[in-house]
Amino acid sequence: MAYDILVPFSFKKNGIYYFERRVPKCLRKHYSTAKISYSLRTRSSTVAASRATKAAQQLDDYWYHLRIREVDLPGKHLLRLSHSANTASGGGASAVPAAPCVTLSEAVQVYLSLKGRGRPQTFQRAAERSCGYVIDVCGDKALTAYTKADANAFRDDLIQRGLTGSSITRVFGTVRAVVNFAASEAGIDFSNPFGRVYYDRTAGVEGRTSLPLDAVRCIQKQCRDADDDLRWLVALVSDTGMRLAEAAGVLKEDIRLDDPVPHVVIREHPWRRLKTASSTRKVPLVGEALWAARRVHECVRESEFAFPRYNKGGQTNANSASASLNKWLKACVQSKGTMHSFRHSLRDRLRAVECPADIVDQIGGWQTDGVGHAYGDGYPLDVLNRWLRAVADHQSKL
Known part of the structure; x- marks a missing residue:
């Protein structure tokens, strides 16, 4: 029997995950056993984490009911x-x-x-x-x-x-x-x-602000200097315009560095839903986002998640990531802004190179108006990559 810290309330036996939860002492009178244990019927740590978390939540809700029933x-x-x-x-x-x-x-x-x-x-x-x-x-x-x-x-x-x-x-x-x-x-x-x-x-x-280019550069330089998982996450968001929850919940296998166009696949996972249907997309990796993606693949060994600290208990904790990274941003730059400001900034940076609006929408996962935009599979990766490269080149010349 082996315990897996990435899968809550569980242990592993013969490769199969089992759920295990002790019944609180104050509620033992309602049960014929002191421990609830059963097979999660999977060998996948990701599936097991999702099932175990859901089971634990259901127990917590019911135990709450038992505790307050007479209060x-x-x-x-x-x-x-x-x-x-x-x-x-x-x-x-x-x-x-x-x-x-x-x-x-x-x-x-x-x-x-x-x-x-x-x-x-x-x-x-x-x-x-x-x-x-x-x-x-x-x-x-x-x-x-x-x-x-x-x-x-x-x-x-x-x-x-x-x-x-x-x-x-x-x-x-x-x-x-x-x-x-x-x-x-x-x-x-x-x-x-x-x-x-x-x-x-x-x-x-208060209106959400866009980080000016000099602030983006300053933050990206400090990410290189610090070179840790928190700063990799910031750098990944800064040059892709991904939502923080999208970036925090990606798997390492979602980061495709061996493709002709290195890119990140943004898709829905059991531990992290996407905001809209148009949020499912592929975004080329250029500039600091490509550097961050490479550092993730080089350094993250013990987890299938790109950012394991924010993916415990079967759910991506985007609120925790937002709180810690926004606090760090305030100490880094004088400009007022948050992690979400990178999305506004990338849209402005794409405007600066006269990128077509529907390409901007596809990169950022924004809904594009008009029936015609729902037809087809969208722009190929090499086209998106060309415009993001244009942004990086324009930034280097300023």
């Missing part, structure tokens, strides 16, 4: 209890309550049981948190019992909490999605009061 919690945040009970019982569409009686907490249960399958934990948390805010302010009512006055009171509470306009938009968007989906499943035909609520959508929102 009078403030805030009425009992949404996870409903979801856990449904998951534990294998509920699906049949778990939809009768139409007149669907409460908001039950709506969250329906939404997560049907739309939450295969989605990251952040998806569940967003639904629970956003609708939990509504329950705190307005109570856990039947969907048809909520009024426009409730929606306005909810908006006022979010403003008092100090949320920016963009954050309020996200919260309202989640609440609307939960209510609309559950109402549709239950056959309820009504006007959602959480739609078309007025608030200042620009309040507290």
